[in-house]
Amino acid sequence: MRRACLLCCLLTTGCIGFHPKDPKWRQPAEASTTPAAKPRPELAWREVGRSVRGRSLRTTTLGHGPRRVLWVGGIHGDETEGMVATASLPFEFLAIPDAEARVTLTILDDANPDGRDQKTRGNANGVDLNRNFPAPNFKPIRSFGIRPLSQPEAQALHDLILALRPHLIIVAHSWRGDHFINYDGPAEEPAARFARLSGYPLRASDSFAPTPGSLGSWVGNTLRIPILTLEYLRGRQPDEAWAETRTAILSVILEG
Ligand SMILES: [Zn+2]
Structure with a gap:
């Protein structure tokens, strides 16, 4: 299968699958039916937990x-500034050739x-x-929870991450x-690429505020999973x- 030029995909509003040097390349204006313009497919959502008030925590996997x-x-x-990013991401991901074969993308729309x-x-x-996560720097105070994972939302996200790895x-x-991009764990490379593609400054974790028991502390430092x-x-x-941030987000998702 022909592999699309990722940068071309990310720099246009809808990927047309060919590099500009390719004789089959069409100008975006001529590409009247880009994948992004097609009717959006229905997303299948799965409940992975419930909030204190019983609201569903849900994921979709692409x-x-x-x-x-x-x-x-x-x-x-x-x-809530990321709500359009979260809503748009599944369809932009699906519009990129090869993305589904290269990546399994799970989206938890709201924790x-x-x-x-x-x-x-x-x-x-x-x-x-x-x-409220079980990092060594967890602080048991009322507003952080008296113990790690005391809250059902944190427990659900914890379990999801351990299941997905x-x-x-x-x-x-x-x-x-x-605005900025912050990282924990072995995420220097994707964080730097994100900063370069978005123009958002790169900030080291804990350089701007202490984050005891944060998701970043647990995921990045305890599990050693890269987290942005x-x-x-x-x-x-x-x-x-x-x-x-669209180009930067899709780039770090697609490129390991
Ligand atoms: Zn926040």
Whole structure:
């Protein structure tokens, strides 16, 4: 099967499958039926857990390739800037030739649906789920949970990660007054590539705020799984946030 030029795919709104030097290459304007323009397929969602208030934590899985990637659309309920990225990602992924053969992409659209509903950082118990993971730096205080995985959302995400054993995890957040890409674990290379392709600065973990018991601490430092924490600018329009990071996100998903 002909392998598409990945960079061409990522730099156009819909991949047409040929390199510009290829005689079969068509100008994007002539490609009237790009894959992205086709009707969107139905996504199959699977429940992987429930929130404190009983809302479903759900995943959809795309592709069947050897590289396993997990996208988490949000874990802080008041950080919704990544919502268009999460909604668009499955279809843009499917539009790239070979993507399904190369990657198994699992998308958890929201790890904190109660927080999103009530527009709070924490879950319905007022616990910051991104401080409730069993990392050595866990701090047992009320707002972080009195023990690791005391919250059902954190337990579900923990179990999902151990079941998937992804090669890369990307989690969408937002930050007041700035945007950047942060990483934990052996993720220097994808983090640097993300920064180069998006223009988002690269920030080392813990250089801007202590993160005891964070998902990044547990995944990156305990499991040694590469994890990128994508901090959108707080209040950024979600479609603009996606446009800024689309190429970088698809690149780190597709390229190990
Ligand atoms: Zn956050």
